[in-house]
């Protein structure tokens with residue numbers, strides 16, 4: 254895994270957007286795997302800025318989001334559908350038919366998950382997968398204990414994830430307890446290139462664990478070591494425990 258430390262959120266966002274831009278330069282009809290949460294917000298802002306300057310074109314791009322809460326409709330203000338509209342899709346020329354986000358309100362969630370994996374396969378896999386990192390090492394919503402072979406599925410959210418994400422909801426009780434997530438197997442086997450972003454001191458321990466542990470089920474991000482093209486981009490705060498370890 255390549256490990257890049259940058260000064261701050263702005264530099265992390267620019268570096269991440271740079272990866273997206275290079276992917277689109279190589280292939281105008283690239284397939285992107287996208288994350289939500291607070292970490293990639295700056296990356297989306299940078300992509301929107303570049304789009305408005307005429308630097309990138311999303312008209313041929315296909316996107317697959319990593320996850321969505323179970324039980325939230327696609328117009329719920331806290332759904333990842335609305336997040337993606339607000340942060341990216343309503344600002345660029347992405348084509349709605351080429352935007353995939355799991356439907357957490359699907360009548361048959363198992364079918365929804367199977368269809369999602371089939372759509373990824375049908376698109377030819379993912380050229381660039383963007384990941385964030387949970388404080389407990391989750392990627393997507395693959396919580397500790399997840400199998401490295403997992404495909405898209407319904408999962409129970411860990412208590413720490415519910416707590417962490419309650420900042421986006423009125424109170425912790427309204428955070429959904431389940432989500433659909435693209436599985437670790439799908440991430441590892443269907444992505445040609447992966448970038449993982451982390452910022453802030455609260456991610457420092459998870460970054461150390463990811464970088465130093467052998468792949469193991471207690472730490473889902475450690476499975477990224479099984480992929481041949483992963484770039485980890487972190488700000489100085491998220492890298493602070495790595496620095497302490499090496500000095």
Ligand code: F6R
Nearest residue numbers: 288289290291292385386387393
């Ligand atoms: C979201 C996702 C999650 C987040 C992780 C970090 O689509 O896949 O794994 O990346 O929970 O969230 P933030 O960025 O809010 O700290």
